[in-house]
Amino acid sequence: MQPTLRRILFIVILIAGLAWIGISANPADSDTAAAPQVGFSAPDFSLQSLDGQSYRLSDLHGQVVLVNLWATWCPPCRAEMPAIQKVYAEYQDQGLVVLGINSTVQDELSAVAPFVADYGLTFPILLDETGQVSSTYQLRSLPSSYFIDREGVIRYVVSGPMSEALLYARIEELLK
Protein backbone atom coordinates (compact mmCIF):
# COMPACT_ATOMS: atom_id res chain seq x y z
CA MET A 1 0.00 0.00 0.00
CA GLN A 2 1.26 3.48 -0.85
CA PRO A 3 2.35 5.50 2.21
CA THR A 4 -0.08 8.34 1.42
CA LEU A 5 -2.98 5.95 1.00
CA ARG A 6 -2.04 4.20 4.23
CA ARG A 7 -1.94 7.48 6.15
CA ILE A 8 -5.36 8.43 4.80
CA LEU A 9 -6.67 5.00 5.83
CA PHE A 10 -5.31 5.45 9.36
CA ILE A 11 -6.91 8.89 9.66
CA VAL A 12 -10.24 7.52 8.39
CA ILE A 13 -10.03 4.67 10.94
CA LEU A 14 -9.42 7.14 13.79
CA ILE A 15 -12.26 9.44 12.70
CA ALA A 16 -14.61 6.43 12.38
CA GLY A 17 -13.49 5.36 15.87
CA LEU A 18 -14.43 8.74 17.31
CA ALA A 19 -17.80 8.60 15.55
CA TRP A 20 -18.38 5.10 16.95
CA ILE A 21 -17.65 6.33 20.48
CA GLY A 22 -20.16 9.13 19.95
CA ILE A 23 -22.80 6.69 18.72
CA SER A 24 -22.17 4.40 21.71
CA ALA A 25 -22.46 7.20 24.27
CA ASN A 26 -25.28 7.26 26.81
CA PRO A 27 -27.03 4.02 25.95
CA ALA A 28 -30.80 4.18 26.34
CA ASP A 29 -31.01 0.52 27.31
CA SER A 30 -28.95 0.74 30.49
CA ASP A 31 -29.56 -1.82 33.24
CA THR A 32 -31.91 -1.14 36.10
CA ALA A 33 -32.61 -4.70 37.26
CA ALA A 34 -31.14 -6.11 40.45
CA ALA A 35 -28.47 -8.76 40.02
CA PRO A 36 -25.71 -10.27 42.17
CA GLN A 37 -22.93 -8.50 40.29
CA VAL A 38 -20.82 -5.39 40.77
CA GLY A 39 -22.66 -2.25 39.69
CA PHE A 40 -26.17 -3.68 40.07
CA SER A 41 -28.68 -3.13 42.86
CA ALA A 42 -28.37 -5.96 45.36
CA PRO A 43 -31.30 -8.38 44.99
CA ASP A 44 -33.62 -8.02 47.94
CA PHE A 45 -34.39 -10.88 50.33
CA SER A 46 -36.05 -11.52 53.64
CA LEU A 47 -34.81 -14.20 56.05
CA GLN A 48 -35.18 -15.27 59.65
CA SER A 49 -32.14 -15.12 61.88
CA LEU A 50 -30.94 -17.85 64.18
CA ASP A 51 -32.64 -16.07 67.10
CA GLY A 52 -35.96 -15.73 65.25
CA GLN A 53 -35.76 -12.11 64.10
CA SER A 54 -36.73 -11.20 60.55
CA TYR A 55 -34.28 -9.26 58.35
CA ARG A 56 -35.00 -7.66 54.99
CA LEU A 57 -32.06 -6.33 52.98
CA SER A 58 -33.97 -3.32 51.63
CA ASP A 59 -34.66 -2.19 55.23
CA LEU A 60 -30.91 -1.61 55.58
CA HIS A 61 -30.81 1.04 52.83
CA GLY A 62 -28.45 3.85 53.90
CA GLN A 63 -26.04 1.50 55.63
CA VAL A 64 -23.01 -0.34 54.33
CA VAL A 65 -23.88 -4.04 54.24
CA LEU A 66 -21.63 -7.06 53.93
CA VAL A 67 -23.59 -10.14 52.89
CA ASN A 68 -21.55 -13.27 53.51
CA LEU A 69 -22.83 -16.68 52.41
CA TRP A 70 -21.28 -19.59 54.28
CA ALA A 71 -21.71 -23.11 55.63
CA THR A 72 -20.34 -24.84 58.72
CA TRP A 73 -18.63 -27.62 56.74
CA CYS A 74 -16.73 -25.20 54.48
CA PRO A 75 -13.08 -24.72 55.61
CA PRO A 76 -12.54 -21.34 53.86
CA CYS A 77 -15.75 -20.07 55.53
CA ARG A 78 -14.33 -21.05 58.91
CA ALA A 79 -11.01 -19.42 58.04
CA GLU A 80 -12.51 -16.00 57.32
CA MET A 81 -15.03 -15.85 60.21
CA PRO A 82 -12.64 -14.41 62.84
CA ALA A 83 -11.68 -11.60 60.45
CA ILE A 84 -15.31 -10.78 59.67
CA GLN A 85 -16.18 -10.73 63.37
CA LYS A 86 -13.19 -8.49 64.14
CA VAL A 87 -14.04 -5.99 61.44
CA TYR A 88 -17.73 -6.02 62.36
CA ALA A 89 -16.91 -5.28 66.00
CA GLU A 90 -14.72 -2.37 64.92
CA TYR A 91 -17.06 -0.76 62.39
CA GLN A 92 -20.64 -1.54 63.46
CA ASP A 93 -20.86 1.82 65.23
CA GLN A 94 -19.93 3.56 61.96
CA GLY A 95 -22.82 2.00 60.06
CA LEU A 96 -21.53 -1.39 59.00
CA VAL A 97 -24.04 -4.23 58.95
CA VAL A 98 -22.87 -7.80 58.43
CA LEU A 99 -25.43 -10.42 57.43
CA GLY A 100 -23.93 -13.88 57.75
CA ILE A 101 -26.24 -16.07 55.66
CA ASN A 102 -25.88 -19.73 56.44
CA SER A 103 -26.66 -21.75 53.34
CA THR A 104 -28.85 -24.00 55.47
CA VAL A 105 -30.23 -25.75 52.42
CA GLN A 106 -26.82 -27.43 52.10
CA ASP A 107 -25.88 -27.50 55.78
CA GLU A 108 -27.04 -29.03 59.07
CA LEU A 109 -29.24 -26.59 60.97
CA SER A 110 -28.18 -28.19 64.25
CA ALA A 111 -24.52 -27.33 63.50
CA VAL A 112 -25.13 -23.61 63.07
CA ALA A 113 -25.61 -22.50 66.68
CA PRO A 114 -22.51 -24.33 67.98
CA PHE A 115 -20.50 -22.85 65.09
CA VAL A 116 -21.66 -19.33 65.96
CA ALA A 117 -20.82 -19.91 69.64
CA ASP A 118 -17.39 -21.39 68.83
CA TYR A 119 -16.41 -18.35 66.78
CA GLY A 120 -18.12 -15.82 69.06
CA LEU A 121 -20.05 -14.27 66.20
CA THR A 122 -22.15 -11.29 67.22
CA PHE A 123 -23.51 -10.22 63.80
CA PRO A 124 -26.90 -11.54 62.62
CA ILE A 125 -26.81 -15.09 61.32
CA LEU A 126 -29.62 -15.65 58.82
CA LEU A 127 -30.85 -19.05 57.75
CA ASP A 128 -31.37 -19.72 54.06
CA GLU A 129 -33.42 -22.86 54.64
CA THR A 130 -35.09 -22.97 51.22
CA GLY A 131 -32.04 -21.90 49.21
CA GLN A 132 -33.88 -18.76 48.10
CA VAL A 133 -30.91 -16.42 48.63
CA SER A 134 -28.38 -18.93 47.27
CA SER A 135 -30.48 -19.11 44.13
CA THR A 136 -31.14 -15.36 43.84
CA TYR A 137 -27.46 -14.62 44.33
CA GLN A 138 -26.55 -17.38 41.84
CA LEU A 139 -24.24 -18.89 44.42
CA ARG A 140 -21.49 -20.94 42.77
CA SER A 141 -18.96 -21.30 45.56
CA LEU A 142 -18.70 -20.88 49.32
CA PRO A 143 -17.89 -18.54 50.85
CA SER A 144 -19.15 -15.70 48.68
CA SER A 145 -19.31 -12.12 49.89
CA TYR A 146 -21.09 -9.04 48.57
CA PHE A 147 -20.14 -5.53 49.68
CA ILE A 148 -23.18 -3.27 49.30
CA ASP A 149 -22.96 0.51 49.52
CA ARG A 150 -25.39 2.93 51.19
CA GLU A 151 -27.42 3.17 47.96
CA GLY A 152 -27.97 -0.59 47.89
CA VAL A 153 -25.56 -1.14 44.99
CA ILE A 154 -23.09 -4.04 45.01
CA ARG A 155 -19.58 -2.58 44.88
CA TYR A 156 -17.42 -5.68 45.32
CA VAL A 157 -17.95 -9.41 45.08
CA VAL A 158 -15.43 -11.80 46.59
CA SER A 159 -15.50 -15.55 45.94
CA GLY A 160 -13.39 -17.41 48.46
CA PRO A 161 -12.01 -16.51 51.87
CA MET A 162 -11.28 -12.88 52.73
CA SER A 163 -8.28 -11.66 54.69
CA GLU A 164 -8.48 -8.96 57.33
CA ALA A 165 -6.77 -6.39 55.12
CA LEU A 166 -9.25 -7.01 52.32
CA LEU A 167 -12.16 -6.49 54.69
CA TYR A 168 -10.63 -3.32 56.13
CA ALA A 169 -9.83 -1.92 52.70
CA ARG A 170 -13.23 -2.56 51.14
CA ILE A 171 -15.29 -1.51 54.17
CA GLU A 172 -13.30 1.68 54.77
CA GLU A 173 -13.82 2.63 51.12
CA LEU A 174 -17.57 2.15 51.44
CA LEU A 175 -17.87 3.89 54.80
CA LYS A 176 -16.08 7.05 53.57
Place this chain on the structure above:
Amino acid sequence: MIELFRSLFTPPRHLILLVAAVWLGQSLAEKRAARHQVSAEALGNLIFYGLVAFILGGRLYYALSHLAAFVKSPLSLFDIGVSLFDPFGGGVAAVLTMLVYGRRQKLELWNTLDALTPFLAVLAVALGLSHLAAGTAYGRPTDLPWAIPLWNADRHPTQIYESLAALLTFGLVWTLKPTPRPGLLFLTFIALTAGWQLFLGAYRGDASLFMEKFPLDQVGAWAVLAVSLGLYEWRRSRDQQAGDGNVLS
Protein backbone atom coordinates in the same frame (compact mmCIF):
# COMPACT_ATOMS: atom_id res chain seq x y z
CA MET B 1 -22.68 -25.26 27.26
CA ILE B 2 -21.90 -21.75 28.47
CA GLU B 3 -23.38 -22.58 31.87
CA LEU B 4 -21.19 -25.69 32.10
CA PHE B 5 -18.13 -23.62 31.19
CA ARG B 6 -19.04 -20.99 33.78
CA SER B 7 -19.56 -23.67 36.43
CA LEU B 8 -16.24 -25.31 35.64
CA PHE B 9 -14.29 -22.07 35.79
CA THR B 10 -16.28 -20.13 38.34
CA PRO B 11 -14.07 -17.63 40.25
CA PRO B 12 -11.45 -18.07 41.48
CA ARG B 13 -11.02 -21.10 39.16
CA HIS B 14 -11.20 -18.75 36.15
CA LEU B 15 -7.56 -17.96 36.89
CA ILE B 16 -6.70 -21.47 35.63
CA LEU B 17 -7.48 -20.17 32.14
CA LEU B 18 -4.94 -17.37 32.53
CA VAL B 19 -2.29 -19.71 33.93
CA ALA B 20 -2.84 -22.12 31.01
CA ALA B 21 -2.59 -19.18 28.60
CA VAL B 22 0.72 -18.09 30.12
CA TRP B 23 2.12 -21.57 29.58
CA LEU B 24 0.78 -21.89 26.03
CA GLY B 25 1.67 -18.33 25.07
CA GLN B 26 5.20 -18.64 26.38
CA SER B 27 5.71 -21.94 24.53
CA LEU B 28 4.51 -20.45 21.25
CA ALA B 29 6.52 -17.25 21.70
CA GLU B 30 9.71 -19.20 22.45
CA LYS B 31 9.12 -21.34 19.36
CA ARG B 32 9.12 -18.24 17.18
CA ALA B 33 11.73 -16.23 19.11
CA ALA B 34 14.62 -16.98 16.77
CA ARG B 35 12.62 -15.53 13.88
CA HIS B 36 12.86 -12.16 15.66
CA GLN B 37 16.57 -12.52 16.52
CA VAL B 38 15.79 -13.10 20.19
CA SER B 39 16.99 -16.22 22.02
CA ALA B 40 14.22 -18.46 23.36
CA GLU B 41 15.98 -18.63 26.71
CA ALA B 42 16.19 -14.84 27.07
CA LEU B 43 12.53 -14.51 26.08
CA GLY B 44 11.50 -17.19 28.59
CA ASN B 45 13.44 -15.42 31.34
CA LEU B 46 11.95 -12.08 30.35
CA ILE B 47 8.42 -13.47 30.64
CA PHE B 48 9.25 -15.21 33.92
CA TYR B 49 10.66 -12.05 35.54
CA GLY B 50 7.76 -10.05 34.16
CA LEU B 51 5.24 -12.44 35.71
CA VAL B 52 6.99 -12.43 39.08
CA ALA B 53 7.05 -8.63 39.01
CA PHE B 54 3.37 -8.58 37.99
CA ILE B 55 2.37 -10.71 40.98
CA LEU B 56 4.57 -8.93 43.53
CA GLY B 57 3.96 -5.47 42.10
CA GLY B 58 0.20 -5.95 42.02
CA ARG B 59 0.15 -6.95 45.67
CA LEU B 60 2.56 -4.19 46.76
CA TYR B 61 0.66 -1.51 44.84
CA TYR B 62 -2.59 -2.67 46.41
CA ALA B 63 -1.00 -2.62 49.86
CA LEU B 64 0.40 0.89 49.33
CA SER B 65 -2.99 2.09 48.06
CA HIS B 66 -4.67 0.68 51.19
CA LEU B 67 -1.88 1.31 53.65
CA ALA B 68 -4.13 1.79 56.68
CA ALA B 69 -5.70 -1.64 56.16
CA PHE B 70 -2.30 -3.33 55.94
CA VAL B 71 -0.96 -1.47 58.97
CA LYS B 72 -3.84 -3.01 60.92
CA SER B 73 -3.20 -6.42 59.41
CA PRO B 74 0.38 -6.63 58.09
CA LEU B 75 0.32 -10.42 57.69
CA SER B 76 -2.36 -10.01 55.01
CA LEU B 77 0.49 -8.94 52.74
CA PHE B 78 1.32 -12.65 52.46
CA ASP B 79 -2.27 -13.81 52.01
CA ILE B 80 -2.65 -16.11 49.01
CA GLY B 81 -6.05 -14.64 48.03
CA VAL B 82 -6.16 -12.92 44.66
CA SER B 83 -8.47 -10.09 45.73
CA LEU B 84 -5.64 -8.11 47.34
CA PHE B 85 -4.24 -7.26 43.96
CA ASP B 86 -4.09 -4.26 41.66
CA PRO B 87 -3.62 -5.20 37.97
CA PHE B 88 -2.47 -1.68 37.09
CA GLY B 89 0.32 -1.77 39.69
CA GLY B 90 1.22 -5.27 38.57
CA GLY B 91 1.37 -4.18 34.95
CA VAL B 92 3.62 -1.21 35.70
CA ALA B 93 5.96 -3.41 37.77
CA ALA B 94 6.08 -6.04 35.01
CA VAL B 95 6.87 -3.51 32.27
CA LEU B 96 9.61 -1.82 34.33
CA THR B 97 11.16 -5.15 35.27
CA MET B 98 11.11 -6.37 31.69
CA LEU B 99 12.68 -3.12 30.50
CA VAL B 100 15.49 -3.41 33.05
CA TYR B 101 16.05 -7.09 32.26
CA GLY B 102 15.94 -6.46 28.52
CA ARG B 103 18.47 -3.65 28.84
CA ARG B 104 20.83 -5.77 30.93
CA GLN B 105 20.58 -8.61 28.42
CA LYS B 106 20.99 -6.12 25.55
CA LEU B 107 17.72 -7.24 23.95
CA GLU B 108 16.57 -5.07 21.06
CA LEU B 109 13.28 -3.40 22.09
CA TRP B 110 11.27 -3.83 18.88
CA ASN B 111 12.55 -7.34 18.17
CA THR B 112 11.63 -8.37 21.68
CA LEU B 113 8.17 -6.85 21.41
CA ASP B 114 7.62 -8.79 18.18
CA ALA B 115 8.80 -11.97 19.89
CA LEU B 116 6.39 -11.34 22.79
CA THR B 117 3.40 -10.83 20.49
CA PRO B 118 2.20 -14.49 20.37
CA PHE B 119 2.35 -14.59 24.17
CA LEU B 120 0.22 -11.45 24.46
CA ALA B 121 -2.20 -12.64 21.77
CA VAL B 122 -2.86 -15.93 23.60
CA LEU B 123 -3.32 -14.02 26.87
CA ALA B 124 -5.94 -11.82 25.19
CA VAL B 125 -7.96 -14.91 24.20
CA ALA B 126 -7.76 -16.30 27.74
CA LEU B 127 -8.77 -12.95 29.18
CA GLY B 128 -12.00 -13.04 27.16
CA LEU B 129 -12.70 -16.59 28.34
CA SER B 130 -11.99 -15.65 31.96
CA HIS B 131 -14.46 -12.76 31.60
CA LEU B 132 -17.05 -15.26 30.39
CA ALA B 133 -16.34 -17.58 33.32
CA ALA B 134 -16.57 -14.77 35.87
CA GLY B 135 -19.50 -13.02 34.19
CA THR B 136 -17.55 -9.77 34.06
CA ALA B 137 -17.19 -7.46 31.03
CA TYR B 138 -20.83 -8.35 30.36
CA GLY B 139 -22.93 -7.01 27.51
CA ARG B 140 -25.90 -4.73 27.20
CA PRO B 141 -29.38 -6.25 27.24
CA THR B 142 -30.54 -7.31 23.80
CA ASP B 143 -33.24 -9.42 22.16
CA LEU B 144 -30.90 -10.78 19.48
CA PRO B 145 -31.22 -14.56 18.99
CA TRP B 146 -27.64 -15.19 20.16
CA ALA B 147 -28.10 -13.30 23.43
CA ILE B 148 -27.00 -15.13 26.57
CA PRO B 149 -28.87 -15.04 29.89
CA LEU B 150 -26.64 -13.29 32.40
CA TRP B 151 -27.32 -11.16 35.46
CA ASN B 152 -31.08 -11.43 35.10
CA ALA B 153 -31.26 -10.30 31.46
CA ASP B 154 -30.59 -11.55 27.95
CA ARG B 155 -27.36 -9.84 26.95
CA HIS B 156 -24.88 -9.43 24.14
CA PRO B 157 -22.30 -12.20 24.68
CA THR B 158 -19.51 -9.60 24.73
CA GLN B 159 -17.10 -12.04 26.37
CA ILE B 160 -17.57 -14.41 23.43
CA TYR B 161 -17.20 -11.55 20.94
CA GLU B 162 -14.01 -10.60 22.77
CA SER B 163 -12.62 -14.16 22.76
CA LEU B 164 -13.38 -14.64 19.06
CA ALA B 165 -11.85 -11.28 18.11
CA ALA B 166 -8.75 -12.12 20.14
CA LEU B 167 -8.57 -15.56 18.53
CA LEU B 168 -8.77 -14.04 15.05
CA THR B 169 -6.08 -11.53 16.00
CA PHE B 170 -3.88 -14.37 17.26
CA GLY B 171 -4.46 -16.26 14.00
CA LEU B 172 -3.43 -13.21 12.02
CA VAL B 173 -0.27 -12.36 13.95
CA TRP B 174 0.74 -16.03 13.96
CA THR B 175 0.48 -16.32 10.18
CA LEU B 176 2.04 -12.97 9.19
CA LYS B 177 5.48 -13.16 7.69
CA PRO B 178 8.43 -11.46 9.42
CA THR B 179 9.04 -7.88 8.41
CA PRO B 180 12.36 -6.16 7.68
CA ARG B 181 11.44 -3.49 10.22
CA PRO B 182 11.12 -4.95 13.73
CA GLY B 183 8.14 -3.78 15.77
CA LEU B 184 5.51 -3.88 13.03
CA LEU B 185 4.13 -7.24 14.16
CA PHE B 186 3.70 -5.98 17.72
CA LEU B 187 2.15 -2.70 16.57
CA THR B 188 -0.22 -4.57 14.26
CA PHE B 189 -1.34 -6.71 17.21
CA ILE B 190 -1.84 -3.66 19.45
CA ALA B 191 -3.74 -1.73 16.75
CA LEU B 192 -6.02 -4.69 15.97
CA THR B 193 -6.69 -5.37 19.64
CA ALA B 194 -7.43 -1.70 20.36
CA GLY B 195 -9.60 -1.59 17.24
CA TRP B 196 -11.87 -4.45 18.24
CA GLN B 197 -11.96 -3.27 21.86
CA LEU B 198 -13.15 0.09 20.54
CA PHE B 199 -15.77 -1.56 18.36
CA LEU B 200 -17.03 -4.09 20.92
CA GLY B 201 -17.04 -1.50 23.69
CA ALA B 202 -20.33 -0.25 22.24
CA TYR B 203 -21.99 -3.50 23.32
CA ARG B 204 -20.59 -3.57 26.86
CA GLY B 205 -23.03 -3.08 29.70
CA ASP B 206 -20.50 -2.42 32.44
CA ALA B 207 -18.70 0.61 31.06
CA SER B 208 -17.46 3.39 33.31
CA LEU B 209 -18.05 6.75 31.71
CA PHE B 210 -15.55 9.40 30.65
CA MET B 211 -16.90 12.94 31.11
CA GLU B 212 -20.13 11.24 32.29
CA LYS B 213 -21.00 10.38 28.70
CA PHE B 214 -18.45 8.31 26.80
CA PRO B 215 -17.50 4.71 27.67
CA LEU B 216 -14.05 4.92 29.25
CA ASP B 217 -12.84 1.63 27.77
CA GLN B 218 -13.62 2.86 24.27
CA VAL B 219 -11.87 6.19 24.85
CA GLY B 220 -8.81 4.32 26.15
CA ALA B 221 -8.90 1.90 23.22
CA TRP B 222 -9.10 4.82 20.77
CA ALA B 223 -6.05 6.45 22.36
CA VAL B 224 -4.08 3.18 22.16
CA LEU B 225 -5.19 2.74 18.56
CA ALA B 226 -4.05 6.27 17.68
CA VAL B 227 -0.64 5.78 19.32
CA SER B 228 -0.12 2.36 17.73
CA LEU B 229 -1.06 3.61 14.26
CA GLY B 230 1.21 6.63 14.74
CA LEU B 231 4.11 4.42 15.79
CA TYR B 232 3.37 2.03 12.94
CA GLU B 233 3.54 4.86 10.46
CA TRP B 234 6.77 6.11 12.03
CA ARG B 235 8.33 2.64 11.80
CA ARG B 236 7.13 2.20 8.24
CA SER B 237 8.37 5.61 7.13
CA ARG B 238 11.84 4.51 8.22
CA ASP B 239 11.37 1.48 5.97
CA GLN B 240 11.40 3.43 2.79
CA GLN B 241 15.17 3.03 2.45
CA ALA B 242 15.19 -0.52 3.86
CA GLY B 243 12.49 -2.01 1.62
CA ASP B 244 8.83 -2.85 2.21
CA GLY B 245 7.49 -5.09 4.98
CA ASN B 246 4.54 -7.41 4.76
CA VAL B 247 2.48 -6.40 7.77
CA LEU B 248 -0.48 -4.14 6.97
CA SER B 249 1.19 -3.36 3.66
